[in-house]
Amino acid sequence: MSKVLFVYAKGGPPLGYALSRVAARSAVHLLALSALPPSVAASADRLCASVLIPSESERHDLVSLIVYRAQEVGADAVVTFSEYAVVAVAEACEKLGLAGAGNSCALARDKRMMRRTWQDQGISQPRFRPVATEQDLHDAAATLRFPLLLKAAWSAGSTAHRTIRGAGEVRAAWERAREVMAESAQLGYAELHVADAGADFIVEEIVPGTAAEWFDQEGWGDYVSVEGVVVDGDFRPVCLSGRMPTVEPFTERAGITPAALSHEAQRRIVALARDAVDALGLRNCGTHTEIKLGADGRMWVIETAARFGGAMTVPQIEEVFGLDLIGMLTDHLLGRPVSWPAEARTPQEAHGAAGSLVVLAVDGAGDAWPDRRVWDFPTVHDNVPLSAGSRLSVVAENSLPDGTPVPVYDPAAGANTMAALCLLSATDPETVIRDFRTLVDALPKVLPHGTTEAQS
Secondary structure: OOOOEEEEEEOOOOOHHHHHHHOOEEEEEEEEOOOOOOHHHHHHHHHHOOOOOOOOOOOOHHHHHHHHHHHHHOOEEEEOOOOOOOHHHHHHHHOOOOOOOOOOOHHOOOOHHHHHHHHHOOOOOEEEEEEEEHHHHHHHHHHOOOOOOEOOOOOOOOOEEEEOOOHHHHHHHHHHHHHHHHHHHHHHHOOOOOOOOOHHHHEEEEHHHHHOOOOOOOOOOEEEEEEEEEOOOEEEEEEEEEOOOOOOOOEOOOEEOOOOOOHHHHHHHHHHHHHHHHHHOOOEEEEEEEEEEEHOEEEEEEEEEEOOOOOOOOHHHHHOOOHHHHHHHHHHHHOOOOOOOOOOHHHHOOOOEEEEEOOEEEEOOOEOOOOOOOOOOHHHHHHHEEEEEEOOEEEHHHHHOOOOOOOOOOOOOHHHHHHHHEEEEEHHHHHHHHHHHHHHHHHHHHOEEEEEEOOO
């Protein structure tokens, strides 16, 4: 039987979901670089041929650790679905002679190198500058047009994003962004292979997005993501996911599959995503490319990742289009034939729609809740009226236990201050948007009040 070394770290699709799909294709040996979620620990022992949690000293040279463990278990493929481990796994696969993202994987991880590559290729993107010091940020702010967005070059999940509206905000933005990267590292949300990656940043102009010229319905955000895969260097788009508007500064609130776009709009967006992915020279990996939508048909590439979309993006695709992307990629890495879609699937080919909502303590306008509340999914399930045929569930692996105070939203920390992740299945994407807006409005009203201690 074939063997796969599964390198787990925080981020990406829920571990329980991903692990079950890989285990259906081969024997799995799990190398856990992050603590296993309590809801998955028991099933991991059942699904895996082995589970190794390396010591801190063993993690010092992560590529060597992966190579050694792969050789020790006789792995025929090495996979990861975490943003924080993709570079290390790609380099390990190169050393092992196994199919992987390839030696240019870092271009899809370090936003500075990614943006320079696109700049050289003339690909549409916001104007930017790499920054490593506060003085660099002051110099960049003097040449770019406000408002600006400061973001960590190796971050994910909108962590350490800071909006800068004028020169007087530069110092505070720089200090807070660096603080958040240090805090995220303590939580396990940090690059695992590149030393001192938390010190690298870029600053970019905030381009004027609009959803109104792209979507017929209100409630959609002004950017989408193209989900896909690279197979032996050939980009294969799978589908497009839409969003609700982000929360200040650019924290994602919800992803919806499929995006309710016209055929022509989808065609143009996929063409830009193809240019962006092709420029990075990836070999064999999932891809997730975010594109900002503007007026008069303008578009800008924001970033591409050498892995599938995180949170519930991949499970949503399986539910709506019947494509098990994790299983398919595992088969491909093992050298088995896979029938990838000939072109990106359209909303007309979808069977219903699905969306995932990040529960943050802000209302539909992005303003903080007036008081503290306690997360309790049964209360939400029983008291929020949804459309006929809609089904709401909670992703336990990505949610706080019921009875836990909902964290105060911190714009700089982004998704680090989420309380829960909810999954909605509905008849069409328009219904997902409508139900999510209902849910966002209802949460600060139906959730139980926090205790005096929780409010302090």
